[in-house]
Amino acid sequence: MYKTVKFGGSSLADATQFQKVRNIILSDDERRFVVVSAPGKRYKGDDKITDLLYECQRLAQSGSPFDHVFGRISRRYCSIRDKLGLHVDLESELEDIEHLIENGASADYAASRGEYLNALLMADYLGFPFVDASELICFHDDGTYDDETTQARARALKKYDRAVIPGFYGKRRDGSLRTFSRGGSDITGSIVARATDATLYENWTDVDGFLMADPRIVPDAKVIDVVTYSELRELSYMGATVLHEDSIFPVRKARIPINVRNTNRPEGKGTMIVPDVMSKPDRVCPLTGVAGSRGFTVVTLQKDNMNSEPGFAYRLLGIFCKHGVSVETMPCGIDTMSIVAADAQLKGKLDAIYHDIMAECVPDTVEIASCIALIATVGIGMVRSRGTAARIFTALSDADVNVRVIDQGSSEMNIIIGVEQRDFERAIEAIYRKFE
Ligand code: ASP
Numbered sequence: 001m002y003k004t005v006k007f008g009g010s011s012l013a014d015a016t017q018f019q020k021v022r023n024i025i026l027s028d029d030e031r032r033f034v035v036v037s038a039p040g041k042r043y044k045g046d047d048k049i050t051d052l053l054y055e056c057q058r059l060a061q062s063g064s065p066f067d068h069v070f071g072r073i074s075r076r077y078c079s080i081r082d083k084l085g086l087h088v089d090l091e092s093e094l095e096d097i098e099h100l101i102e103n104g105a106s107a108d109y110a111a112s113r114g115e116y117l118n119a120l121l122m123a124d125y126l127g128f129p130f131v132d133a134s135e136l137i138c139f140h141d142d143g144t145y146d147d148e149t150t151q152a153r154a155r156a157l158k159k160y161d162r163a164v165i166p167g168f169y170g171k172r173r174d175g176s177l178r179t180f181s182r183g184g185s186d187i188t189g190s191i192v193a194r195a196t197d198a199t200l201y202e203n204w205t206d207v208d209g210f211l212m213a214d215p216r217i218v219p220d221a222k223v224i225d226v227v228t229y230s231e232l233r234e235l236s237y238m239g240a241t242v243l244h245e246d247s248i249f250p251v252r253k254a255r256i257p258i259n260v261r262n263t264n265r266p267e268g269k270g271t272m273i274v275p276d277v278m279s280k281p282d283r284v285c286p287l288t289g290v291a292g293s294r295g296f297t298v299v300t301l302q303k304d305n306m307n308s309e310p311g312f313a314y315r316l317l318g319i320f321c322k323h324g325v326s327v328e329t330m331p332c333g334i335d336t337m338s339i340v341a342a343d344a345q346l347k348g349k350l351d352a353i354y355h356d357i358m359a360e361c362v363p364d365t366v367e368i369a370s371c372i373a374l375i376a377t378v379g380i381g382m383v384r385s386r387g388t389a390a391r392i393f394t395a396l397s398d399a400d401v402n403v404r405v406i407d408q409g410s411s412e413m414n415i416i417i418g419v420e421q422r423d424f425e426r427a428i429e430a431i432y433r434k435f436e
Pocket of ligand 1 (some may be wrong): 008009037038048050051114167168181182183184185186
């Protein structure tokens with residue numbers, strides 16, 4: 001059994017957090033490959049090291065002094081080292097980094113140093129070898145992630161018994177460093193888990209796991225014990241985020257489960273993300289979670305005998321495609337068809353789309369409703385249980401919420417409803433409470 005463990009920025013924000021992390025790692029012999037983020041916020045309003053590094057690089061690029069910002073970065077690392085009694089030669093590392101930033105180093109290089117320095121400290125603290133991510137993670141020259149080369153290179157990790165690897169970055173073929181998008185250490189953890197044939201990828205953060213609903217709306221929302229990759233995708237898509245979205249792909253391919261855990265409450269079991277329903281125990285509750293987001297527009301066309309007009313949907317979707325708008329969902333009736341798209345996608349294009357619809361689809365009526373929120377009620381258990389839809393709609397009717405759109409995805413694991421934005425919170429809470 002091998003576990004890859006990844007610790008996020010708040011789990012490594014200062015020396016006390018480092019101690020917690022060390023205790024977690026050393027309490028389980030199977031925790032052998034450790035991926036670290038850069039130090040995050042220690043308290044509300046604090047700065048993340050990554051943001052400070054970007055700031056230094058920006059200042060340097062514009063020819064402004066940046067030593068005051070760099071000094072804050074140096075002090076944070078040195079304080080962790082000194083409080084833990086470590087002997088890493090940070091001074092010379094920091095001097096090199098400052099020098100390179102001063103001389104035009106890229107933003108990716110600057111940002112990557114946050115995880116690099118943290119991994120040096122953690123490797124020393126644990127007594128594990130440090131393996132640089134630039135030797136393992138590869139990017140194409142155009143900056144996109146190169147999975148094939150990475151897979152071949154990262155296998156080299158298997159010759160280690162244990163190791164600490166910095167998250168977030170890798171190297172292009174020309175040797176220049178490249179980072180993933182923000183929060184990308186999650187992806188590194190996932191790649192390392194796959195490369196080392198881990199039986200589990202533990203992702204340690206500062207929350208107890210994925211919650212069944214947004215705690216700003218349902219303050220007592222329970223933690224989801226087990227969720228499948230596909231359920232998680234539906235929930236994350238609707239705004240429930242704890243993990244970087246792209247971090248699922250490497251482990252998903254290898255069917256390695258992910259366990260999201262809380263560094264500040266390690267006794268909690270967290271959320272287990274599993275490959276499929278077979279790995280998920282039978283649950284009494286058909287609901288895994290409910291999530292949603294605001295900012296959608298619904299365009300509804302009505303036309304008598306629409307169902308017998310070949311190519312109607314084709315022409316309608318073609319219009320959205322022509323205007324470069326991606327469509328979220330498309331609920332249909334016999335003589336009606338609705339297209340739901342994000343306001344951000346439609347911005348500045350709605351008039352032209354309306355014009356094209358009138359010309360190419362010749363509908364009897366077109367109705368455009370903006371300020372719509374979409375809510376996804378997700379649960380693989382829905383397939384096996386009757387009455388889930390009835391419970392959702394009873395809850396909404398009891399809460400006096402008017403439903404504008406209904407769509408049950410073909411997977412039968414997600415019922416999407418559209419409500420007016422002002423009803424958004426009330427609808428989420430009503431659905432959650434009905435399944436409590
Ligand atoms: N340090 C990087 C960031 O703040 C990457 C990470 O923490 O995953 O985005």
